[in-house]
Amino acid sequence: MKEYKVKGLSCPNCTLEMESKIKELDHAGNSQLSYTKGKLIIHENVNLTKVQDILSTENAVIIADDEEHTHIGMNREKWLLIGSATLFFVALTLDFTLYNSFFVIPIYLTAMVISGYKTFIKGLRNLVKFTFTIDTLMTVALIGAVAIGEWKEGTLVAILFGLNEYLEGLGMEKARNSVEKLLDLAPKTATMIKNGMEKLVPVESLQVGDVVLIKAGETIPSDGVVIEGKSSVNEAAITGESLPVEKESGESLFGGSINNEGILKVKVTKAFEDSSLAKILHLVENAQETKTPTELFINRFAKYYTPFIMIFAALVTIVPPLLFELSWEKSLYQGLAVLIVGCPCALILSSPIANISGITRNARNGILVKGSVFLELLGKLNMLVFDKTGTLTKGEPHVEKTIVYDDSLFYPVVAAIEKKSTHPLAKAIMQKVEPLVPHLEDATNVRAIAGQGLKAVVNGESYWVGNEKNLQHLEMLEEVKSDIQKLKKEGLTLVIVASERHILGIFGISDEVRPESRWVIQALDKVGIHKTVMLTGDHEQTANKVAKQVGMASVYSNLLPEQKAEKIKKMINDGNIVGMVGDGINDAPALATANVGIAMGKGTDSAIDTADVVLMQDHLGKLPSAIRIARRVNRLIKINISIALSLKAIALLLTIPGLLTLWIAILSDMGATIIVTILSLTVMIERKHKT
Structure with missing residues (x-):
């Protein structure tokens, strides 16, 4: 399979139609033509000349030099619009100065053809096949305008619709270019x-x-x-x-x-x-192709909406003259205006540009969202569940507390015994004591005692380093017993250092909490995530300690991976939309069970493969930003849909008193499209937020 860039894809439905035609060619059964990516994936044996012929029906073209064609294509559209607008104003001026419109009509017609010929050709082709698209609506409207002699308004409709499509293409091109900037990161x-x-x-x-x-x-x-x-x-x-x-x-x-x-x-x-x-790059590209529930609803709605508008326009045209003795000419004019208002451009564009912008913006921040559906869900989360080890904590032991009973021996002895050990606890201890011991002694006869720790000889004396079981040869003082119990209540892992006669000191070791964990929980509360829960396999004391440090109210401890998944399933059944944050290596069942699995792992294969959202950093710092962007996208899509439907509803209501004109109709449609496109692209603008 080979991949080609395609320019000129200005309509999602037209793109699907062209893809269907391309698939009918020899060897082209698995071809893919992507509207959002502007790409064609096709078998190398397919006749590209025939493919290009199909693409040319919608003024699309396979290109080798992306930038050159973008300038040529967009400039051509721009100059055609400028030319037709100039002719329109010339005709309008002559219309006001000449009593005979014989000379004016050809100028109007020329302007109409220059800006509307593509729409007219596509619309006629669709009418023959009884396919009802935006172009079908506009073609019927143009034919009707000419039929009743509304040259002036018919020309304006053609020009403004051409401008509308140009701006739509410009908006989608902007969104595609934001993705292509990411693709340019790859060296050649x-x-x-x-x-x-x-x-x-x-x-x-x-x-x-x-x-x-x-x-x-x-x-x-x-x-x-x-x-x-x-x-x-x-x-x-x-x-x-x-x-x-x-x-x-x-x-x-x-x-x-x-x-x-x-x-x-x-x-x-x-x-x-x-x-x-x-x-x-692969994930970001493919993320654009997934359809959210909102987009699927819009597509289904548009499928029935267009025929409904045509039926409604027919009723507006026929019913008033038959029942209320209104003139046929005025009713036909109103019906044509209804067709123009009914164009679902803004409605169809209300979601994809915003989603592409959100996915790309997050990718720039090192946050991979694997599809629009997960971006939408990320913005709807009301509960976040966190794994503890490696997520809220660093996943590495560190010495949190030290109790010393023998200042002269404690640090030198433990350094001599632990310096050659590769055990994680030994490494944590050496990080603590190495700066405090100027000269490291050598331990001899070092041997491990299963389940207890180490025994070794330093300077001719025997010493033990390990847990409480390693101290059976000693009778502990009450003070030491009290200190041990106190450290255990704090959820610390104990490493005790002892000689043959007494205890030298104790290390209290814990998994260090990430420095950003506490403010991330606070920032999540500010973006609307008020329910945060920690699930861990650690014992209750350790879990409660970490939860208190990060400011998390709910915590479940002593859980196996499958038990974590069961907890999440119950939370979802209780009506929550749940995100699970883990390290992408462990807790796979929990990540898969949650509505959105969020992995952190600085780009590890397992993190990318397991989760729906991947934090490429080795910390949680960007998580509130990712949710904030997702919520903003969801909010904008709702605003876009409201604007698109409201402007159309207001325009359609004007048919009742007979006030709807072609001017108002096209301005309501174009205005909605422009507003929707601009609002969607604002997602790309960086904003500073206090956390």
Whole structure:
């Protein structure tokens, strides 16, 4: 399958019709023509000339140079509109100065043809097939206007409808371009080192194990690991974080990051199509294609709405002359105005541009939303459930409290015993004590005692490092017993250091709470998430301690993964729309059960694959922003739908006293479309919020 960019797709329904026709060609059964992406995916054996013929019926074209065609296409439409508008004003001036309209009618007709010929041709074709679209409505309206001699208003209808379509195309193009800016993050070439020689190669050709050279200012072509050099790297394209990250030998890199200074030699660990950047771009592109419940409703509504408008227009035309002796000419005029008011342009556009803008805005912040449906749900959440370990906490042990009974021996002994251990608790202890011990002794005869800890010899004396079971050879003082109970009540894991005669001291170790966790919970409350819950497999004391630190009222502890999923299922059954926040590696059942699964993991494969929303940062800081953007999109879509329907309803009500004119009809339709498009694009504008 090959992918081509297509310009000129100005109508979702027309795009679907063209896709159906393309699929009828030989080898084209699996073809896809995307309105939102402006792309065609098709088998390489399909006759492109025939495809282009189908696309040309809607003035669309396959292009090689995106920017050049955009300028040419948009300029052509613009100049046609300017030309027809100029002719219209010339005709209007002559209309007021000449008594004979014989010379004016050809000018009106020329202006009408220049701006409305595409709509007219498509509408006639649809009428023959009894397909009722926007173009069908406009064609009937134009024919009617000419039939009753309303040259002036018929021409204005054609021009304003052309302007309407131009602005729609401009709005959708703006939304598409915002996505394409993300796609431009992917580098096209890389400098590969092979047999000591540098060679410029396409990034698509890079394989696992290849070595590439990345100079200052260059983009890292794919995920890899530094094997030589030191530099700071801008990872904003992946994580949304603007601060540079220092990288040196042995550290991993994301494809799409930018090397700020120095030269890095990098070993590729993933082919480009499997890299974090490629996955992000793929997800953002495909996210546009999903339909939300709101969009599906609008599509179903529009399907029945257009025939209804045509029937209503027919009734407005026929009933008044038959029952109320109104002139046929005036009734036909009112019926034509109803057809124009009935164009569902604004209604159809009320959702997709806002959703694309929201998805792209979040992606720029390092937040991947896998589809419009998840963006809508994210904005509807009223409850967020958090995993504890690795989500609210760092998932790494650290020494929270220290009680020392023997100042001279405690730190030197524990440093001597733990310095060679790879156990996570030992690493946490060494981070605490290493700065306090100027000279590290060597421990001998170090041996592990299953379920208890370590026993070793330091300077000829035996020492124990471990839990309470490691102290069976001692009779503990009441003071020590009291301290142990106190630390355990605080939910701390204990590491006790003892000699053959007495206890030297105690470390109270905990999983450190992330510094942003507390203010994130507060920020979520401000954006409307008032119900926050913590689910954890840890014991009750530890769970309650973390919940208190982060300001979370509800907590459930001692839960297995399947029990977490059951809790979430109950919350949903109670009428909540629930989001589950986890690390993307554990708690897969809970993430899958929630209405929206939100994973954090700084771009790990499991995080991207498991969740509906992915926080590419290794913290929760961007979560309130993601929800705020989603809520804003949902709010704008409701406003858009209200504007689209309200303006049409007001215009249609004017038919009762007979005040609806073609001018009012086209202005109500175009006004709604312009307002809807502009409001949708405001999602892309950055706003500063206090948290």
